[in-house]
Amino acid sequence: MPELPEVETTRRGILPALQGQTLQSIIVRNPRLRWPVPADLEAQLAGKRLLDVRRRGKYLLFDFGDVIQLVHLGMSGSLRFVGSDEPALLHDHVDWRFDADTILRLRDPRRFGAVLLTHDGSSHPLLAQLGPEPLTAEFDTAYLYSRCRGRGAAIKQVIMDAHTVVGVGNIYASESLFHAGIRPATAARRLTRPACARLVDAIKRVLEAAIAAGGSSLRDYVHSSGELGYFQLATRVYDREGMPCKVCGTPIRRIVQGQRASFYCPVCQR
């Protein structure tokens, strides 16, 4: 599933070619995504200049001035540029044609993605309830500490809750907790202020490293026909059950929380 780093890398990859370009036409081959693609998508957008592509959580916001197109990549979606002579395959559901050389194509085999229109990028129901962006100053120690007060839920589930902070997926949650030295099942209310400081710092560093890893592969996926996959992240604990901790050598443990696997080192994490 594309996570925040993949979505941010996609944004950075497509923005230079699209910013300031006028959208000529749209082809919707299959409108049955997670929600129906608006029937008036082309009528609303064609002829308009794309001013910017922003990101909120895992949503891409294509800013056409008076109207904003929201794109979510769902479980399996990807965006890439294709040549005008490149035939569309079975799962290539939407094309945006800016000019003969600039065609953006959405591929989404599982169709959990979304293409929607809104006039307000902050009050849309899908965006209004989202917590702060993890890489902004708004997500800081005082904020996380306040969110943990009085909460008996496991800290891993608290940081994966988009109401707390957006974009901390399962892999990134396990990795961040390792770097912060906190066990994933620890009740959020037990975190001290210094522990919250370490966790905020770890989340930012883990996500930034993943974005940097994606940036190095940017050219490849934007310009080739390859699909955007998970970035190869050198994980410390994720998916390493029974393997030695890279810091202390103790076998990594696996537990299940909220039906998701969590991994931790019983020595490095307390």
Ligand SMILES: [Zn+2]
């Ligand atoms: Zn260890």
